[in-house]
Amino acid sequence: GKSNHSNVLFRPELSKKKKEAIETFGMGSENKIVLRFDPSDIFWPLKVPYFISTDDRFRFLNLHYYGKTGVLVVHGQPPFSWNWGGLNDSDLVSEVRRSLALMLGLSKTPDPISSYVTRWDKDHFSMGSYSYFSVDSSLDTVHALASCEGLKGEKRVYFAGEACSVDGHQCVHGAYTTGIEAAQSIMGRIRDDGVDQGPPESGYGSPVGTVQMVQCTVCEKWKEVPADEKELKRISMDDSWTCSLTCQIQRETSGISLCSVCKTRTELILKEKEKPVGKAADENDISLNSNESTYAEGERVLVPENGVVYEAKVEKAVFDPNAGWKYFIHYMGWHKRYDKWFPHSCLRKNEEHACTCGYRRFFA
Numbered sequence: 001g002k003s004n005h006s007n008v009l010f011r012p013e014l015s016k017k018k019k020e021a022i023e024t025f026g027m028g029s030e031n032k033i034v035l036r037f038d039p040s041d042i043f044w045p046l047k048v049p050y051f052i053s054t055d056d057r058f059r060f061l062n063l064h065y066y067g068k069t070g071v072l073v074v075h076g077q078p079p080f081s082w083n084w085g086g087l088n089d090s091d092l093v094s095e096v097r098r099s100l101a102l103m104l105g106l107s108k109t110p111d112p113i114s115s116y117v118t119r120w121d122k123d124h125f126s127m128g129s130y131s132y133f134s135v136d137s138s139l140d141t142v143h144a145l146a147s148c149e150g151l152k153g154e155k156r157v158y159f160a161g162e163a164c165s166v167d168g169h170q171c172v173h174g175a176y177t178t179g180i181e182a183a184q185s186i187m188g189r190i191r192d193d194g195v196d197q198g199p200p201e202s203g204y205g206s207p208v209g210t211v212q213m214v215q216c217t218v219c220e221k222w223k224e225v226p227a228d229e230k231e232l233k234r235i236s237m238d239d240s241w242t243c244s245l246t247c248q249i250q251r252e253t254s255g256i257s258l259c260s261v262c263k264t265r266t267e268l269i270l271k272e273k274e275k276p277v278g279k280a281a282d283e284n285d286i287s288l289n290s291n292e293s294t295y296a297e298g299e300r301v302l303v304p305e306n307g308v309v310y311e312a313k314v315e316k317a318v319f320d321p322n323a324g325w326k327y328f329i330h331y332m333g334w335h336k337r338y339d340k341w342f343p344h345s346c347l348r349k350n351e352e353h354a355c356t357c358g359y360r361r362f363f364a
Contacts, residue, residue, distance in 0.1 A: 010157075014149055017207075021144035025163060026134030029121035031081040033074040033096055041110035042070060044100070053103040057085075058096060070113070082121050089117045130170045131163035142166055146178065148205045155199035158182040166224075178204070192343040193326065216243035218251050245307075246270060252361065259357040265302070265309040268348055269362050272304040293317050293325050295347060302348040303329060309362045311350060315339065 014022075037043075042064060045051070049065045052058075057080045063071040074096050076084065084092050097109045120129035133141075146164035148155035160178040168174020181204035189197050200206040212232045214225045223243040225235070235241050242248040249266060258266065295301055295314045303310045316328035325344045330336060355363070 010149070012151065017144050018147065018149055021137075021141045024134065024137045024141050025145065026132040026137070027128035028078055028130050028132050029081050029128045030078075030130060031076045031084065031118045031120055033076070033092065033118075034116040035072045035074065035093070035096070035112045036114045037070040037072070037110055037112050039070045043104060043106060043109055044072065053099065055099045055103070058099055060100075084117070084119070089115070092117060131161075132170065139166060142169070143207075146205060147207050148199045150199075153198065154196075156196075158186060158205055181205075192345050193323075193341060214241065214243070216241065216247055218242050218247035219244075249361070253359060256357060256359055258359060259353075259355055261351070261353045261355045262357055262359040262361065264351065265304075265362040268302065268304040268309055269307060293319070294344060295325075295327055295349075300332075300350040301327075301329065302350045303331070303342065303346065304348065304362075305346075307362070310334075312347075314347075 013019075044060070044062060046062075046064060049062050051060050051062070057076060059075040059077075061073040061075065063073055087095060093112070093115045097112075100106075101108050118129075120126055142164060146159055149157040149159070160175065160182040162168060162170055162172070162174035162178070164178045165171075165174030168177055185200050185203060185205045188203075189200060191197055212225050212235075213222050214232070214235055215222050217240055221243060225232075225243075240251060242251055249270075253266075295317060297314050297317050299314050301312050301314055303312045311332045312329040313332060314327050315330050317325060318328075319325055323343060326341055327344070327347060328339060328341050329347070330339045
């Protein structure tokens, strides 16, 4: 935990909030001693997977019970595990053997075939083996540790690890899942044409506050929501709060028979939300045939973007041998300064029918 122990320097420097989180969070060192004995020399209870004694320096995991023949793993926790009380590997193994002999009523234990000692607190890359909530730390500290860092407006440095996990804290799966979440967040900010849309405003890596559990009024599932006490109170008093766009649409269209126009636009928005960003939604979204452009210059198209479906016109159509067809579009009714290039997968056909149901949720 403590940043003054770290050998890693950041330029630009980490934010004040990030440095405070690093300083506040604790770092522990759960070390292990692995002992391997000849199968004929096993002296501990074979059918007991885990055992301890009054010597609170050591705990014992019987890997022989789990199929690792003749292997005993000794766990050590702080404060003794910090530098193992100043003992070298040889003296430490002897100390463990004396503890085992006293526990099991033996004069001494057989000599192990081999041994291995971990010293995570001395590892320059980890400086410990797990994080923990020390005094003054909270869930806000975890979110600060997981938030993006970097230049203002960019923040392209992502963090992951068990310390950044709320539900997998101190565990391997916490490190794994935050790595996946960080990767998904990075994918989510990169548009199909490679444009970086900026750091996340919500979800993993965002500068969120305290996470609260709130129940959706449609699907009735409980969801983690970044909200302070004031926001939580507002949500609690809202009998129409929904956890997702899908649930929101379901509530809004209850009792409404959507016309074909609104149904198409709703499906476009949901498809855009659900597909992995940077990937085509399906094989039909890929257009690599230089002779068959899906959209012609001058054709009206639909552009689902930022939760709204815009009507636009294709100004130029160009074929890229590596990425397929791309189109320079003009948003209908908007100034030409908003014109931009889009890959094939970002556009949809415009059937040019009028809305007859009155929903018009995704009209620009």
